[in-house]
Each structure stands twice: as structure tokens, then as C-alpha cells.
Amino acid sequence: MLPTNIAYRTFFVRLAQYGTAFTLDIDGAEYLITAAHLLPAPNDREVPIQIYFNKQWLSGTATVVGRGRGELDIAVLRVATRLTPTGFPVTASMGSVFVGQDVFFVGYPYKMSVDYGEPFAGLPGPFLKKGALSAVTLTEPKVLYVDALNNEGFSGGPLYFFRNNNPQEPYIAGVVSKYRVEPESVLDAEGAATGMTVHYNTGFLVAYDIKHALEFVQRRGGA
Template sequence: MIDIRKAFLSGLTGILLTCSAFAQETVTSNMLMRVFAIQNGSNHATAFAIDVDNRQYLVTAKHAMPGTTDTAQIKIFHEEKWKDISVKVMRSDEADIAVLCPPVQIAPALPVLLKGDHYLGQDVFFLGFPYMLHTNLTVPDNRGFVIPFVKKGALSAWFKEGNSRYPTIFVDGINNPGFSGAPIVVMNPKREAIIIGIISGYRQSQDPVTNRGIDTGLISLANSGIIVCGDIKYALDEIKKKPEGAQIQQEKK
């Protein structure tokens, strides 16, 4: 005879475990509200806000901020249109990472971690604006900024190249144009977001082009599915040199 009460409790436990696991696999609004679509000349990219010592900075890919000048006029997508914003620019000498100092705080100062444990094979999220697309999801406190696409991958590898200070991070996933500068995020068991890196690009696969099985000698450059990322520590090092971010005006919630 089936023990209905036991079966029900067993099923309920399974549901609770499933819900708990699902909760840990979603990125929080704390992170969604820190990611922005930016434009610099003809370059479209993603930037995200981090808070260090009560000052706020934007982090993006260095190749989206070409040149050597320490100031730039960029555009940020807000209220369904591009708006000009002047920023100070700090560029890493080693990594494809740039730190921007906005004149005012842009993102709410919600808790996000910039260091923490992460593991080989762990699920990671990357948030950005592929082809400058965004979701129609609205967050009441997001003040007219659009919500990014959220994509998921696996932390595949990390290793130091040459004399670099920090390892390059590799993620198994598909990176699209517009994701340059996007944050790589892991969630810890407390459901706290940890930013571990910044998307630079992807490793290209050189695939031969054939015509009815005959090699044409041509090569097609394809997305290998290996995303190349710089370590967030490079951004923090630049901030230590010039801590000139916007003063945070609101308390962390």
C-alpha cells in the first residue's frame, strides 16, 4: 500500500529542492541594474557599474575606447534614446579593459561582490546587449535604463599568459557583437553576485570552405564558442591608481 502522506512529503521535498536550485541559478536584479549599453563613435559595447570606496565607475572593453586620451564623450542608452556623457578614461596596459569615471552616479548602489570563490565548470552569467538588443522587461527602480540580455555559460579554464599579472578567463558560451565589455558573473550559495571578469571577445575557429567536398582553399572565421575574458582585478588596479569615480549619493540597500 502506498503511504500517501509519505509520498506527498517526498514530492514536496523534491519540489522545494528544485525551486531552491532554480533560485541559485538566476542572476539578481542587483546585477541587472548595473549593466548599460554604450556607444563610442561607431563602437557599440556593454559597460557595467562597480562601486569601490564609495565611488562608482563604469567598466568596459578597452577596444571599445580606442586611443590614448584620458577623457571621452560617449553615449549611453537611456529612456529609449542615446544620450551624451563625458567620462574620464583609464586603460589597462595588459588587458582589454577600460575603466570610465562618470560625472555622476548612474546605477543604484546595490550589493555586488568583486571577489569570491569560483570553480572550474561552474555556471556563469554574462549580461549585455547583443546587436544592441535589449529586453522589454521593466524594473521599477531602473530609472529609464534598459535591461540587458542574460546569457549563460560554463567556466571552462583560466591561465596566465606570458608575464601577465592575472589569468585570462575562458568561458564556454556564445558571445555576440555588442557583448564586449560585459561582466562575467557567478552566484555564490548566498545568491550574491560576484563579478569575476570582463568579456573581451571570442576565440575564432578557422574552418575550411569546401565545394561539394572539395577544399576551395578558403577559410571561414567562425565563433568557436570559447569566450575570452579579462580578470576584474585589472579594473581594480586602474581604480587604485586614480580613484576618481563619481561619489555615491545613496546608501546601499
């Protein structure tokens, strides 16, 4: 299920890499949330950004409000132009989410999007996936593991759920980061190990608690 409150906040972006981003309104200001690994050099305070809109790339600059270090794969940006119209509220919180429940994520895998026409007001239609929240760590940064096949391009997108299964109450619980990989031995034609390995997608999506994005804004004193 993809409510307009999520759809109108989700964007196909190009920074140092292609990926997904989404907006949040915090204390009256709009912020663009994405995955830190999509950004260029870690010390840049201003970064070039392109956002896909009306079937073309619009170029601009984003201010880095906060960027995770080490494991924490979250970045918070500000751009000069408002991206999401007012009137599409979401709650940025893990709230009442529980292990085992359905969660959703949207984005642009392998640079793909679809055209949903006038209802999307120029935005490229994202792809939607659903999974089950498998585990949440108690250590910091807080990691959410989802039983779902993540793909390249979903990074930076919102991981969300519906409070009490009410589609009118979307909660963004986290920021999609990556998928868990494991090495697998490469065998030769006779089935013997070659000494080489390849990494395969285990089917577990990794996301980080949205609270870390909110903390970046609080440290900067909001808008």
C-alpha cells in the same frame, strides 16, 4: 538569474563601438567598466560616450581612468553623473569561483534590448546567458574561458556568479571581452579547398579577471 544588483549596474553604451558596460563602487566612487576595444584612439584621456536610457541615447564625456594594453581588454571610465543608485552591492572578485561551476553574463547582443517596464527604471533590459567556467590561466593577465556562445554586443559586460549559490551574494569575476575564433577552410561546390578561410565562433567566451580593473583605480589613487 539576473538580480537587481547586477541589472541596475549594467548599461548599453556606444563609444567607438556599441557594447555593454557596468558600474562598480570603489572606495566611495563609482566607476564604469567596459572592454578596451570599444574605446576610440588608445591615448585619449577623454572620450565621447552615449548611454541608452529611457529609450534614447544620452550623450556625454567619460574620463579614461585606465585602459589595458596588448591582450588585456579592460577599460575603466568615470562619468560626471552617478549611474547606479546606492544600495545595490556587488563584490568585485573571483572569490571562490571554481572551474566547472555556472557563471552568467549579460549585455546587448547585436544592439538588442527588451523593455521590462517600470521595474527597470528606464534601463533597457539586457540579455542573459549562462555557461560553465572551463579554465582560468595562471599567467598575467588572468584569462577566464567560459563554455558559452558569446555574441557581438556582450563585450564589456560583467561575468558573474553566486557565492555558495546564494542569489543575494553576486560576485563579478571578470569583464567579457570576446569569443575564441578559429579559421575554417571555404570549399567550392565540389568540396575542394578554395584557399580562402572564414573565422567561426568556437563557443568559448573570453573574459579577463576583474582584479585588473581594480588595479587601474588603485594606480590612480582612487577618486
